[in-house]
Amino acid sequence: MKAIGSYKALEVNETDAFLDVVVDKPKATGRNILVEVKAISVNPVDTKIRKRPHPDETLRILGWDAAGTVKEVGEDVTLFEVGDDVYYAGCITKPGSNAEYQLVDERIAALKPTSINFGESAALPLTTITAWEALFERLGISKKGNDAGKTILMIGGAGGVGSIAIQLAGQIANLKIITTASRKESADWCIARGADHVINHYDDIPEQLDMLGHAQVDYVLCLTNISGYWKTITDVIKPQGKICTIVDFFEDANFDLLKLKSASFSFEFMFTRSMHQTEDMAEINFLLSKAAAMIDSGELITTVNKIVSPINADNLRKVHTDIEEGQAIGKYVLEGWT
Ligand SMILES: NC(=O)c1ccc[n+]([C@@H]2O[C@H](COP(=O)([O-])OP(=O)(O)OC[C@H]3O[C@@H](n4cnc5c(N)ncnc54)[C@H](OP(=O)(O)O)[C@@H]3O)[C@@H](O)[C@H]2O)c1
Numbered sequence: 494m495k496a497i498g499s500y501k502a503l504e505v506n507e508t509d510a511f512l513d514v515v516v517d518k519p520k521a522t523g524r525n526i527l528v529e530v531k532a533i534s535v536n537p538v539d540t541k542i543r544k545r546p547h548p549d550e551t552l553r554i555l556g557w558d559a560a561g562t563v564k565e566v567g568e569d570v571t572l573f574e575v576g577d578d579v580y581y582a583g584c585i586t587k588p589g590s591n592a593e594y595q596l597v598d599e600r601i602a603a604l605k606p607t608s609i610n611f612g613e614s615a616a617l618p619l620t621t622i623t624a625w626e627a628l629f630e631r632l633g634i635s636k637k638g639n640d641a642g643k644t645i646l647m648i649g650g651a652g653g654v655g656s657i658a659i660q661l662a663g664q665i666a667n668l669k670i671i672t673t674a675s676r677k678e679s680a681d682w683c684i685a686r687g688a689d690h691v692i693n694h695y696d697d698i699p700e701q702l703d704m705l706g707h708a709q710v711d712y713v714l715c716l717t718n719i720s721g722y723w724k725t726i727t728d729v730i731k732p733q734g735k736i737c738t739i740v741d742f743f744e745d746a747n748f749d750l751l752k753l754k755s756a757s758f759s760f761e762f763m764f765t766r767s768m769h770q771t772e773d774m775a776e777i778n779f780l781l782s783k784a785a786a787m788i789d790s791g792e793l794i795t796t797v798n799k800i801v802s803p804i805n806a807d808n809l810r811k812v813h814t815d816i817e818e819g820q821a822i823g824k825y826v827l828e829g830w831t
């Protein structure tokens with residue numbers, strides 16, 4: 494089968510960072526399904542792992558977002574049949590989706606939405622799992638509307654995760670959503686996905702919140718640069734408010750700043766369940782199935798901004814280059830192998 498991989502940790506412009514290769518097709522066993530990959534999308538994690546050394550310099554296939562068709566099922570599979578169209582992010586410790594065929598555990602895949610194509614579907618899984626877990630599991634926001642009207646500040650709203658988090662927070666929880674974006678096109682993108690207000694992350698955030706009449710917020714979801722925003726976040730969170738981030742601190746944070754407000758903090762890492770094979774791994778099947786239904790009913794709209802074809806090393810390098818700049822709006826997808 495065709496795949497795109499590399500043998501070393503390399504910068505995006507280095508020749509061998511993206512190689513078109515031919516490797517053996519894997520075989521489905523146990524709870525794995527074998528998926529013929531029709532479309533993939535690229536996330537910042539791909540660019541981070543690409544630059545991370547791997548000990549034995551064997552072929553590394555990246556990619557953690559795909560949509561395709563089930564071609565084989567392992568002997569313990571119960572959720573899918575051959576011929577099903579699925580979408581999934583996969584597991585960070587396993588070979589990725591930048592390949593014609595990929596094995597994935599059935600518990601972390603779901604039937605793809607029927608109303609959108611493979612490309613649009615491939616844009617969704619990784620960011621949807623992240624946003625869903627952050628909002629409803631880490632921040633504990635009610636999926637039954639019990640928190641309707643409460644305020645959330647999302648820092649970095651126009652990126653891949655923000656593009657779906659805005660929609661889930663609006664459609665499922667009916668929150669008042671304030672996102673940040675620094676350009677007209679990124680601000681317009683957030684509004685189109687349901688943000689109530691957009692403020693600029695490069696201007697004074699507390700001052701802008703104050704002007705909106707929301708000097709303090711119930712929830713903060715920080716999708717980038719948590720260290721840079723930490724002091725601001727602890728200033729604007731309400732007493733007993735909740736904060737979640739999906740990114741690493743790059744310097745020590747002062748958690749004492751939360752004490753007088755009894756504010757709480759959590760990390761979200763969307764690979765936790767698959768990486769540690771947690772007992773509730775199948776929650777991912779559930780949430781991706783729910784998101785697919787919401788796409789098909791029109792409650793959620795696409796997060797795709799760009800589709801490139803075909804899937805090959807040259808095009809993958811171009812998309813990695815775009816993503817690495819950190820200015821992406823929505824999701825960038827690659828579709829088709831020929
Ligand atoms: N923990 C997890 O499970 C998990 C899952 C997914 C992603 N992540 C991580 O989360 C981060 C965001 O992912 P993503 O896919 O949403 O990224 P992305 O699509 O690359 O985000 C791009 C957006 O970031 C905004 N941005 C850039 N610099 C900013 C800054 N200083 N302050 C606020 N916003 C800024 C830009 O907005 P403007 O153009 O408007 O400035 C742009 O729209 C990445 O580091 C990624 O690796 C973690």
